[in-house]
Amino acid sequence: MLNFCGGVMFHHFHDRSKHIASQGSMDGGAFCRLLHFLKECGYAILDPEEYICKALRDALQPYETCVTFDDSLKCQFDIAKPILDGIGMKAFWFVYTSPMCGELERLEVYRHFRFSRFADVEDFYSQFFKNVMEGEHDLGISYAESSEGFLRSGYCGDFAFYTESDRKYRYFRDIVLGPEKYFAIVDKMISDSGYDAQSHRDVLWLSEGDIERLHGEGHYIGLHGHTHPTNMGELPYCLQMSEYRRNSDIIQSIVGSRPEVVSYPCGSYNGDTESIMRELGVVLGFDAQAKTVIFDKMHIPREDHANIVREMRSGGIGF
Numbered sequence: 030m031l032n033f034c035g036g037v038m039f040h041h042f043h044d045r046s047k048h049i050a051s052q053g054s055m056d057g058g059a060f061c062r063l064l065h066f067l068k069e070c071g072y073a074i075l076d077p078e079e080y081i082c083k084a085l086r087d088a089l090q091p092y093e094t095c096v097t098f099d100d101s102l103k104c105q106f107d108i109a110k111p112i113l114d115g116i117g118m119k120a121f122w123f124v125y126t127s128p129m130c131g132e133l134e135r136l137e138v139y140r141h142f143r144f145s146r147f148a149d150v151e152d153f154y155s156q157f158f159k160n161v162m163e164g165e166h167d168l169g170i171s172y173a174e175s176s177e178g179f180l181r182s183g184y185c186g187d188f189a190f191y192t193e194s195d196r197k198y199r200y201f202r203d204i205v206l207g208p209e210k211y212f213a214i215v216d217k218m219i220s221d222s223g224y225d226a227q228s229h230r231d232v233l234w235l236s237e238g239d240i241e242r243l244h245g246e247g248h249y250i251g252l253h254g255h256t257h258p259t260n261m262g263e264l265p266y267c268l269q270m271s272e273y274r275r276n277s278d279i280i281q282s283i284v285g286s287r288p289e290v291v292s293y294p295c296g297s298y299n300g301d302t303e304s305i306m307r308e309l310g311v312v313l314g315f316d317a318q319a320k321t322v323i324f325d326k327m328h329i330p331r332e333d334h335a336n337i338v339r340e341m342r343s344g345g346i347g348f
């Protein structure tokens with residue numbers, strides 16, 4: 030039985046032609062069934078305008094939810110948007126903006142590399158850890174000790190939809206290696222394989238024109254940082270501010286107004302984030318985790334679509 034409050038969070042979609050299937054991705058049919066299932070469970074899916082209005086008045090009911098897309102993904106525009114169009118529904122789109130400035134943001138490039146070049150994600154993880162082990166001397170770490178540290182940490186244990194390998198990979202990426210060493214490892218894997226990120230750019234991210242069109246059609250474009258740091262809450266005030274300000278400036282230049290709603294990348298924030306949001310005029314914020322109550326407008330919970338899919342499967346709904 031579904032029992033969440035707040036929004037529903039979507040990331041990747043796949044089809045039979047342009048967009049490859051990847052971990053946690055869903056096709057258009059599954060998206061339709063999920064929206065239908067939410068309604069069957071008694072949820073009312075509100076358009077962003079109504080959702081914002083009610084949230085600001087503290088008038089949201091526990092059964093009122095909204096559709097949110099994170100990460101500026103073209104697959105959301107190509108696959109989910111036509112379905113929303115068909116039923117006259119609008120959504121929040123939380124976009125990071127560096128791809129619109131020509132950056133090939135690693136977050137998405139790495140994911141595409143993982144799923145287009147390896148048999149499955151476990152195959153990628155084993156190659157990744159092989160590279161970590163082989164490079165441990167240069168990296169200045171001990172693979173064995175770090176692996177033990179991971180087991181003790183229970184890292185990302187709250188994210189039920191992550192496998193043990195997903196959690197271990199994230200522990201090494203975020204805790205053991207840090208951005209520089211992590212990038213060095215995966216960049217080496219990419220160059221060893223001959224993968225060409227530039228050629229996939231238009232398949233991965235929304236363009237400015239897509240964002241302009243979404244806004245024009247009544248969808249809401251919100252903040253998600255400029256380069257999508259995965260550890261935003263650990264960055265110093267000035268870096269967080271520059272991430273969110275640049276993001277806000279670019280969105281304003283496309284849609285004509287400053288976004289007043291944020292989704293914190295990877296749900297990561299700290300006390301500084303709050304003052305930055307106040308300074309940028311942000312009045313509503315979405316977390317990346319589910320809860321059963323909303324008690325803070327700057328931290329509205331969200332249920333990941335994967336948890337809803339699991340609930341559907343347990344109820345015998347084909348997926």
Ligand SMILES: [Zn+2]
Pocket residue numbers: 099100253257294295
């Ligand atoms: Zn994100």
